[in-house]
Amino acid sequence: MDGKVGSVATNIPFKVVAFSDQKFQPFIHIYNFPSLTKKAKLRGNAHLDYTLLEFNYSGIYLASFSEIPEHEVTLWDWKKNVILCRRSQPGLSVGQMTFNPKNWRQLCLSNTNYISVWNIERFNKDHYFKPKSVNLPTEDGTFIKEHVGLFSQGLKDPSYGPILPFSAVAGLVGTEAETFKPKDHFRPLLHPVVHCWNSTNELYVCCEEGHILLINGESLLDGILYSINIKENKYTIKDHINLQTSVKNIVFSPDYTQILLQTENGSVFSYIFDEKPKLETILDASGGKIQAIDFVTFGNEYCMSITVLGEFYIWMTEDGYLISRLCLYTEVSGMACCPSAFSVAVGTTAGYVLFLDISNIKSPRVVHKILLTRSSIQHVHFDQHGAFLIVGTSDKHIFLLSSKASEAFKIIGFTVVSGTILQITTVYNWETNMIQVMVLAESSENKKSKIEMFTLTDKVDERGKLKNELFARTLYEIDHPLSSAVLDFSCEKIFGFCSHVPYICIYGIPHKDSKNIVLKPEIKIPSKHYGTGMLYLSYHGQWLASIAKDGILTIRDSSNMEPFARIQCHSFQGNGIQSMIFSLDGQSILVNGQEDGALVCLKWKETKEFSQKKKILKEGIKILSRTIQYMMEENEKVPEISQLKQKEFSLDVEEMQKLFDEGEEEIKKETQMENLAKKYLCHLLKEECWHSMNVKGRSLKSFHSLLEVKNFPMKTRSPEELRELETVLQLRKTENTGYKVWF
Template sequence: MATNIRCEVVAFSDRKLKPLIYIYSFPGLTRRTKLKGNILLDYTLLSFSYCGTYLASYSSLPEFELALWNWESSIILCRKSQPGMDVNQMSFNPMNWRQLCLSSPSTVSVWTIERSNQEHCFRARSVKLPLEDGSFFNETDVVFPQSLPKDLIYGPVLPLSAIAGLVGEEAETFRPKDDLYPLLHPTMHCWTPTSDLYIGCEEGHLLMINGNTLQVTVLNKIEEESPLEDRRNFISPVTLVYQKEGVLASGIDGFVYSFIIKDRSYMIEDFLEIERPVEHMAFSPNYTMLLIQTDKGSVYIYTFGKEPTLNKVLDACDGKFQAIDFITPGTQYFMTLTHSGEICVWWLEDCACVSKIYLNTLAMVLACCPSSLSAAVGTEDGSVYFISVYDKESPQVVHKAFLSESSVQHVV
């Protein structure tokens, strides 16, 4: 799904054979138009330009096609197929609708939309990523043999492709099978107001890419005297959003970090702690609010100001319920258990979630004690957790007992 705040529209596609793209107005949710292409299975990515009436779509198997639409006219302006190129993020340059960035775990490419009257076409340029350790490899080491003779009396040193007898395009892309240069693996990117790109990598590196020359700069991390606890100083960003003087990044640990960037260096500061891993973040148009979505679908809004606040807008449960039981004595509250080990306490009157606790293990069965404010949870690894619910807003694990190697199927 994609949104266009300026035009107040959203775009989404079918999940069926030969899908369509639908454009709806928001918040009225009335259909504006539908777009029909030649895609067989699925549109995996959609992105609106920040100005104009342009929509980019990307489909993976079997077409691997990038297309540019004029969504108001419901026509495709241009398209380009890149067989085998699987993409997991696509975004327009906010300052220039003629630039698109497509990234995957192995490649980053910047696509330029060229126009002559009513004709449009794509021109792609790939970013040369550094090695896994953050260094840059020498092109000569790739093109020529590893061992160069000191004395050239026997003739010039030939490129490996010439030794292999290759010509044309094959000669330019030839690499020996045993010459492996593992590169960084991008996880997320974001644009800056100067049309540059910040790239977060799986190995923990942060890259800055010039949007015009595609020159890559590996930013140096400034280590603090007291590093973040629990090895949180190693961050593989899941999502990035641009902020003044740097970026906000989230990992899989449930924390949001502030990367303060100056020149070619950056510092990491704790910004916010969320109960679950953060999967997506987005700023409001006036940059006064930050929308945060967790991996299980819960949504938060962080409001900036003299006294910043974090409000939960939508509370999502983690998977299907495995068990449910009343908290006794009394009939005002009940508990639910999901297979992933999430325990929720609910208020019966309006079914509002009062509190949660995560066991971080696969759970099977739940039973509340009829005479005390406690509960027992049987798990798949053969353990029983005893939960105190004396304080409904803060349930706690008070004891754990291992029973057997088999899963616990019944607790009474």
């Protein structure tokens, strides 16, 4: 290229850079980066210069703006070197131009005096720009109403009739009458400086006066489908349909009697051409972002999700096939599935708890509804046994409900905690049949975390409040904030995710007679996450999962906190992971994103053979590494003449191979002898504990609990034992005969 470089635009995901010449009739050059391979050379209608260039998020489309003399916005499919559409708007001056990252069919243009969103509409293969200006507020934050019509004020005086507009009072006609405003009606508007899109189709606009405006981009979408009659070079609009969102695709039926419409958010509509045209909804995907997830009880074949707007779905975990859908027509804040029944509890922001029956997964239905409070329900949680439903609200109340449909999910009682509820966890003790509840709360005074622990009970006072003296309530404080905390199954320690520092801490729970209510971290482990996160414990209590805004799921061994699985499930740009859930058997994990609306189902595919040996080897290697590190540190402290060389701390590979060769045969012999000894021991155990038994030992175990029923194994009696038994029985018969004769 010749001359100077004008405007420049880059696209990181597609790794391309575009720039324009600064000369008469300039070109737009597009190169790969960093290889700087030429991809395209575009020639438009610009005569002097391109003042702005912008790629869409995927890098497929390029928008350009040339100011003087065209004042033209152009949309390119730069790979095909094709102009999709362009529009000239005389007098238009643009300081910033950006694509909506979630919808490339929206382009925002702004300068210090105005801001507008240009919607890109499509007719077959033709594209069109349709700009919509945004009404800017005044400096005091109010909007100026624009009156239309002959009597533009829209007001009537009861005595004199309609009030005339100011232009009519001034005697103006024509164009001047339409644009006339009195001098004292002019108020200065805000002046936009810079704008940006967020991930929910909204615009943030920073103004010169210090204001920040939030503009809903979806409200500026037309979503109108036009039915057009074309005759030669003329066309007339016969009818139109307003779908309230942009149309992505149109397909005609083979007989051209109806069309299918697919919108940007995934909804599908059918439009039938008739004397009375009819629009039918086939698939409504307007439910909003996913609010909560869970597995359907008794397996991991099906999972469920619910959106903020109350769209309840049941999915096949194997392939993501949609089984059923139910619209609750309410704003939802939480959901949980009962571990012991096919019932689902849904909490709403209006204070209701809805109970769904999912025994027929193809037809879920609402079976019960309870109003708990006028505040929002934030947490819905079943205990592991499925006996109680625990509900946390935004006004610091915790309600206890029965999970049994036979009892109509009755309300047992409530209690009040000391702060805003962040998380509720439960541990069921199978030996004592007691349920321990832990509540993580945030203090509104000093942002410190509080942990309240109590044992569930059904004893309440006359107001329905749970009696503190009956459920052993204990309050602990932590002098730093936590975003999440879970209780281990032994009820001896707490795992906490710190809010302000990237650490996962372990806190020991003091004895009941201890007066120390401030918990100090005993172990601090780097979380290896970015941003605040959440912790979850598997149903068997052996795995601790952590999620955060970086979109990474990490699973650790809860006994030693060593991570053994780590996977990127969602993007950091979408604020990472919102929540996750383990299946009852631990073989499946369900994860949903914060803003991307995606569900991810993970399954274990690794072999468990030699897992214990691998664990022992890893522990040994770590101990050896720490020992060598300690020796090297000690070596640096001694005088230089006494120091060992660095290579002496490394393993001698040749010597190691020699020892391996010498000991290989000996190890084989030892292994053979050990196997032979084990086989002999196995033979003795079988003879003693199985073959010699007349009644074999057996037991019946449950799948989801520790309950077990055993019989009593008995050995075959020897002849001596049988003779002794016969003698005792004969003596007993003689005694019974003597008693009968006496009486």
